[in-house]
Amino acid sequence: xxxxxxxxxxxxxxxxxxxxxxxxxxxxxxxxxxxxxxxxxxxxxxxxxxxxxxxxxxxxxxxxxxxxxxxxxxxxxxxxxxxxxxxxxxxxxxxxxxxxxxxxxxxxxxxxxxxxxxxxxxxxxxxxxxxxxxxxxxxxxxxxxxxxxxxxxxxxxxxxxxxxxxxxxxxxxxxxxxxxxxxxxxxxxxxxxxxxxxxxxxxxxxxxxxxxxxxxxxxxxxxxxxxxxxxxxxxxxxxxxxxxxxxxxxxxxxxxxxxxxxxxxxxxxxxxxxxxxxxxxxxxxxxxxxxxxxxxxxxxxxxxxxxxxxxxxxxxxxxxxxxxxxxxxxxxxxxxxxxxxxxxxxxxxxxxxxxxxxxxxxxxxxxxxxxxxxxxxxxxxxxxxxxxxxxxxxxxxxxxxxxxxxxxxxxxxxxxxxxxxxxxxxxxxxxxxxxxxxxxxxxxxxxxxxxxxxxxxxxxxxxxxxxxxxxxxxxxxxxxxxxxxxxxxxxxxxxxxxxxxxxxxxxxxxxxxxxxxxxxxxxxxxxxxxxxxxxxxxxxxxxxxxxxxxxxxxxxxxxxxxxxxxxxxxxxxxxxxxxxxxxxxxxxxxxxxxxxxxxxxxxxxxxxxxxxxxxxxxxxxxxxxxxxxxxxxxxxxxxxxxxxxxxxxxxxxx
Numbered sequence: 285x286x287x288x289x290x291x292x293x294x295x296x297x298x299x300x301x302x303x304x305x306x307x308x309x310x311x312x313x314x315x316x317x318x319x320x321x322x323x324x325x326x327x328x329x330x331x332x333x334x335x336x337x338x339x340x341x342x343x344x345x346x347x348x349x350x351x352x353x354x355x356x357x358x359x360x361x362x363x364x365x366x367x368x369x370x371x372x373x374x375x376x377x378x379x380x381x382x383x384x385x386x387x388x389x390x391x392x393x394x395x396x397x398x399x400x401x402x403x404x405x406x407x408x409x410x411x412x413x414x415x416x417x418x419x420x421x422x423x424x425x426x427x428x429x430x431x432x433x434x435x436x437x438x439x440x441x442x443x444x445x446x447x448x449x450x451x452x453x454x455x456x457x458x459x460x461x462x463x464x465x466x467x468x469x470x471x472x473x474x475x476x477x478x479x480x481x482x483x484x485x486x487x488x489x490x491x492x493x494x495x496x497x498x499x500x501x502x503x504x505x506x507x508x509x510x511x512x513x514x515x516x517x518x519x520x521x522x523x524x525x526x527x528x529x530x531x532x533x534x535x536x537x538x539x540x541x542x543x544x545x546x547x548x549x550x551x552x553x554x555x556x557x558x559x560x561x562x563x564x565x566x567x568x569x570x571x572x573x574x575x576x577x578x579x580x581x582x583x584x585x586x587x588x589x590x591x592x593x594x595x596x597x598x599x600x601x602x603x604x605x606x607x608x609x610x611x612x613x614x615x616x617x618x619x620x621x622x623x624x625x626x627x628x629x630x631x632x633x634x635x636x637x638x639x640x641x642x643x644x645x646x647x648x649x650x651x652x653x654x655x656x657x658x659x660x661x662x663x664x665x666x667x668x669x670x671x672x673x674x675x676x677x678x679x680x681x682x683x684x685x686x687x688x689x690x691x692x693x694x695x696x697x698x699x700x701x702x703x704x705x706x707x708x709x710x711x712x713x714x715x716x717x718x719x720x721x722x723x724x725x726x727x728x729x730x731x732x733x734x735x736x737x738x739x740x741x742x743x744x745x746x747x748x749x750x751x752x753x754x755x756x757x758x759x760x761x762x763x764x765x766x767x768x769x770x771x772x773x774x775x776x777x778x779x780x781x782x783x784x785x786x787x788x789x790x791x792x793x794x795x796x797x798x799x800x801x802x803x804x805x806x807x808x809x810x811x812x813x814x815x816x817x818x819x820x821x822x823x824x825x826x827x828x829x830x831x832x833x834x835x836x837x838x839x840x841x842x843x844x845x846x847x848x849x850x851x852x853x854x855x856x857x858x859x860x861x862x863x864x865x866x867x868x869x870x871x872x873x874x875x876x877x878x879x880x881x882x883x884x885x886x887x888x889x890x891x892x893x894x895x896x897x898x899x900x901x902x903x904x905x906x907x908x909x910x911x912x913x914x915x916x917x918x919x920x921x922x923x924x925x926x927x928x929x930x931x932x933x934x935x936x937x938x
Contacts, residue, residue: 317852317884319860324846331797333532333810345822347815348578349513355506356390357407358558358574375418382408389504390557394547398603400560407503414498426824427482427489436507437476441467443499450492460484505554515583520827524820526591529840533593534810540567541598541646546612549580585637596641602655606672617677643683659697670704683707689754699761711771712750714743727902734876737901740785741874744792755804770810778817781903787831791872791930794839795856834907867935873925883922888935890914897929
């Protein structure tokens with residue numbers, strides 16, 4: 285990235301004073317800004333990075349378009365039923381159900397040393413009374429009228445069997461569409477692909493797989509996707525991801541990197557074995573501790589290209605061998621005449637993906653991650669992977685991991701790896717009063733609402749403090765290293781609804797990152813994580829930007845511009861950038877109940893202006909966009925922002 289000496293030009297921020305008249309209650313605060321168009325600095329576009337982690341909440345309410353939960357029959361069966369979780373039995377005592385762990389369709393293609401229980405099963409159904417209808421079904425399927433669904437079954441049978449697949453209401457009394465498959469007996473798995481168009485809309489519909497013959501049906505995998513998906517992903521979620529402007533996407537983790545098996549992605553999607561979390565709460569809390577590997581490397585690269593993001597991959601250094609990691613690099617970056625580049629080309633991707641950014645694991649040294657807990661042990665392990673990866677592709681930019689800021693880890697790990705890994709990951713999750721039970725978010729009284737809001741919008745400073753401490757810790761080693769703040773958000777944001785207060789926090793964090801990134805030599809920042817949690821709210825049939833997502837959409841307008849020096853603001857309430865003779869100014873009023881007047885000199889005409897405000901800051905709230913009045917008084921432009929609001933103003937420079 286940028287030369288360290290050049291990056292230190294951002295230090296002018298350290299001594300600025302804000303000209304604010306502190307108001308009495310009910311009055312308007314004032315912030316007078318001086319924007320210097322002659323003193324500007326570039327900043328890294330990778331400030332606008334995001335973590336994909338994995339499909340996260342991957343069934344119906346995540347990035348994946350797959351509509352069936354536990355479609356590969358992972359985990360233990362229901363008590364005394366023999367049916368995989370998320371499925372229900374049809375036929376009662378007329379059928380015998382069994383989870384088969386000896387003859388299963390799903391498998392793993394690599395990392396056999398990593399043992400996870402109950403990942404690989406098939407679902408057996410034996411009809412005990414020929415003529416009776418037996419099978420399995422799943423509820424909670426959001427069906428839409430005239431929607432066409434792409435269905436797929438992978439089965440084995442011992443006798444000729446007609447499998448009936450129906451889309452019904454929750455009782456099974458109303459059928460919205462069906463298909464009948466003729467299953468042929470044999471020892472080989474057979475795949476049937478077909479479509480069903482729903483004749484009705486039902487947000488609590490069912491899919492049912494039944495038959496009447498006195499046979500045994502073994503189900504290896506089932507699939508249901510709405511027509512028009514993007515590489516198995518929901519197009520509406522992809523559109524929203526594009527709208528928030530991710531310059532870089534980090535995947536597959538995050539903590540999920542500790543479970544991920546990249547070579548499984550070379551298998552057909554139905555065959556890829558489910559991935560069980562080492563700690564369920566960490567990575568797959570919405571799918572009973574399993575990820576079903578719906579998205580592989582090829583799909584991820586396609587997504588990055590679709591949304592305009594640079595891919596950022598995280599290896600699994602604990603369970604991968606250095607050779608495994610090098611093979612992944614070769615698959616992504618090797619020419620078609622290399623072993624793994626040839627595999628990529630044979631899969632339809634002749635040109636190398638040229639993935640530059642690679643992380644040597646995630647949050648190594650913490651108790652929730654497997655592998656070495658000390659800096660020296662991690663450095664030795666990560667160094668072997670780095671050497672093997674760089675031998676395949678010398679131009680890689682590598683990241684080291686660990687519990688930073690920590691002087692021992694900085695000296696014994698980051699500094700040791702700095703000749704190969706120039707970036708060092710930093711993670712932090714803020715909260716009003718950081719704790720691990722979420723009790724700091726209180727909304728039951730007016731006083732609690734105000735206190736919680738103020739705690740959220742000021743918790744951004746904890747991230748800035750950590751980044752400064754980390755900069756000092758790394759500098760003390762005498763090695764040149766960049767900070768990558770590649771996980772940040774509010775604490776437990778993935779277990780609760782977001783709100784306007786968090787939108788103000790996000791806006792302020794982006795102001796801080798853009799303003800301070802050069803001074804801190806911190807060119808990459810990644811939000812954790814947009815899909816289904818912080819920035820994009822997803823339901824089975826639609827998705828939309830949250831208040832956080834709205835702020836990303838606004839702030840991305842600074843990307844590619846040159847930041848102007850601003851005097852009169854030490855709370856990161858204002859940011860100004862110039863691009864193509866347009867001055868873009870974003871303003872934040874974080875005050876809970878006080879309006880704030882902003883003024884700044886600008887020789888030019890207001891091209892556009894917009895206000896993002898809300899009357900409420902509690903959970904489930906969003907910003908409403910409206911016109912913003914900006915008026916000129918002499919050389920200055922002035923505007924008033926209501927409490928907890930954000931504005932964007934574009935001025936055509938004369």
